[in-house]
Amino acid sequence: MSAPHPDIPHVAEARNVDWYEASARHRLTTLLDHGSFIEFMGPTERVVSPHLDLFDLPKQFDDGMVVGRGQFDGKPVLAAAQEGRFMGGAFGEVHGAKLVGLLRAALDVKPDAVLVLFDTGGVRLQEANAGELAIAEIMRALLDARAVGVPVIGLIGGRAGCYGGGGLISGCCSGLVVSEQGRISVSGPEVIETNRGVEEFDSRDRALVWRTMGGKNRRLLGVADAYADDDVESFRAATLELLASPRAFDLDALKARQHMLESRLARFGDCSDAIDVWAKMGAEQPTGVPDLPADAFQALVARIAKEHGA
Amino acid sequence: MTLDAILASLFPGGHSVTTDDRGLIFGTASINGGRTANVIGVANRSPLGIDEAASLSRRVLELVESKADGPLIVLVDSDSQRMSKRDELLGLSQYLSHLAQCLQLADRGGQRTVGILYGHTAAGAFIATALATSVLVALPGAEPEVMDLPSMARVTKLPLDVLKEKAKSTPVFAPGLDNLAKTGAVHAVWDAKKPLAQQLAALLASVSGGDERDRLGRERGGRPKAAEVAAKVAEAAARASAGA
Structure with a gap:
């Protein structure tokens, strides 16, 4: 790694950036080694x-997806970040295609890793068909990259x-980092409520949303x-830690995953609630888990993993 | 076409394909040249939740492990993913994603995965089944959609009437087979009046190589920009890498 430029704050200080509040580009440029990020198909x-235009909606010059290359801990990586504020x-047509292109490039470029900074509500409904298909293409390209060892x-924390x-x-992905603020789910709270009623899922019950879909669960x-x-x-x-032993994409890894998913069932x-x-x-x-500070929560994760070998 | 009629037309040499009480399809069939095709799928417009996805992925992994080499046919007439607190609580995204990964592993291992969309499908269930196959065909009358219009109305905050009006004139957004086919999601719509076995044999004999869906989407006018954007980003990445 090159020494930080004298005009910028110390690197550790520069990374004291609130992930949730930061923009996609700010997350990427601070996550990667200082000054190393080069954007492809940028806003210019x-x-x-x-x-x-069909919906009279404003456009953005990057369509809410930032892609490029950089160094991460001194090693070449490709990286992408979604702008949750756009x-x-x-995922729309252009937004998705930028990530498809980046992942397809990984087959030839063979970077040390591809980092994907998710921040998304899912398919952009105004261009739903293109977005849905982009997601399928991204999954295929992502797994093709993993299959050759990238x-x-x-x-996730936006x-x-x-x-x-x-x-x-x-x-x-080969590995997934989440913060407390990161929610991972297929159907959103409002979609479940619309389809199944407020008795099934009350989308306005924020504590319910967080403990069901949030990073801790x-x-x-x-x-x-x-x-x-x-x-x-x-x-x-956390990303460096996961890169030390990324999950493979092969039969053994998928059998292990199958076992994990069946054991969870x-x-x-x-169980009817995360508390259970x-x-x-x-x-x-269990009712105190949402209030646990990070270090106590990490200790709980470690203890449970040790007891169940999971 | 009913599932029974489809199976009879696809596999005149006989099959053991059945549908269980959860709407999951499993079985094997004889196809051209004495080969065996394996079959999985979702029938009766059933939702795809964590239990169903785990059963389907288990079967696909068994086939990979047994080194099955015939095609793997994925028949789809599903609801969307099951929208429930329980399924999301236990990590539905991971179960659906795992199913898609198992299908891709099977394809890489030599079992060509062929999706046949013969009914409805939507959203996450669509991505984890039909769209996770190496080639997807549809039968006339298939009804794919990304999201039902009432849910879209809720999420986009647009009135349902306005959405229904726009859905009539806007292919990139509107549900339906023709619109999905224009994006390149569907390789071909089969002719239900001709034997499906012949159409399957012709499809299997055709060259398979890479993901051609964005190219199809450009040719058919449903996705004007995707192929070019992906290619340009990939070129930029290759150039930057070469220059580094």
């Missing part, structure tokens, strides 16, 4: 959505969470592989 190229980070790490097809893509269940505080430095440390299939799941896991005070 003005590649915008061809579909939003249309909820949703690890893909997902990072305003929009990681919903819909974004949740499915995140599940394809996702980490405890093993949906995510690492837990980070809500700052760039913590996400960076057997153990927790009759955490109690069964052995949390001493």
Whole structure:
């Protein structure tokens, strides 16, 4: 790594950035080694959505997706970040295609890793068909990259969470980092409520949303592989940890995953709330899990993992 | 076409394909040249939740492990993903994603995965089944959609009437087979009046290589920009890498 430029604050200080509040570009530039990020098809190229005019909606010159290359801990990586503040980070045609292109490039470029900073409500409904298909293409390209040995790490902790097809893509990663603020789910709270009624899921019950879909439950269940505080430095440390032993994409790895998913059904299939799941896991005070500070929560994760070998 | 009629037309040489009480399809069939095709799927517009996804992925992994080499046919007439507190609580995203990964592993291992969309499908269930196959065909009357219009109305905060009006004139957004086919999601719509076995044999004999859906989407006018954007980003990445 090159020494930090004298004009900028110390690197550690520069990474004292609130992940949840930061923009996509700010997350990327601070996560990667200082000054190393080079963006592809950036906003100056003005590649915008061809579909939003039909809805009289404003366009953005990057369509809410930032892609490029950089160094991470001194090694070459490709990286992408979704801008949750533009249309909820949703996948449209251009937005999705930028990530498809980046992942396809990984087959030839063979970076040390691809990092994907999710922040998405799922498919952009105004261009739903293109967005849905983009998600399928991203999953295929992502798994093709993993199959040739390029690890893909997902990072989730933004305003929009990681919903819909974004949740499915995140599940394809070699490893997933989540913060407390990161929510991972397929159907969002409002969609469940619209389809099944408020008795099934009350989307206005924020505590219910967080304990069901939020980062703590996702980490405890093993949906995510690492837990980070809500700052760039913590996400960076967790990503480095996952890159030390990324999950393979092969029969053995998928058999292990199958076993994990079936065991979860057997153990927790009759639970009706996250509190019940955490109690069964052995949390001493399951109702207190949402209030646990990060270090106490990490200790709980470690203890449960040790007891169940999961 | 009913599932029974489809199976009879697809597999005139006989099959053991059945549908269980959860709407999951499992079985094997004889196809051209004495080969065996394996079959999985979702029938009766059933929702795809964590239990169903785990059963389907288990079967796909068994086939990979047994080194099955015939095609793997994925028949789809599903609801969306099951929208419930329980399924989301236990990590539905991971179960659906795992199913898609198992299908891709099977394809990489030599079992060509062929999706046949013969009914409805939507949202996450669509991505984890039909769209996770290496080639997807549809039968006339198939009804894919990304999201039902009432849910779209809730999420987009647009009135349902306005959405219904726009759905009539806007292919990139509106539900339906023709619109999905224009994006390149569907390789071909089969002719229900001709034997499906012949159409399957022709499809299996055709060259398979890479993900051509964005190219199809450009040719058919449903996705004007995707192929070009992906190619340009990939070129930029290759250039930057070469220059580094």
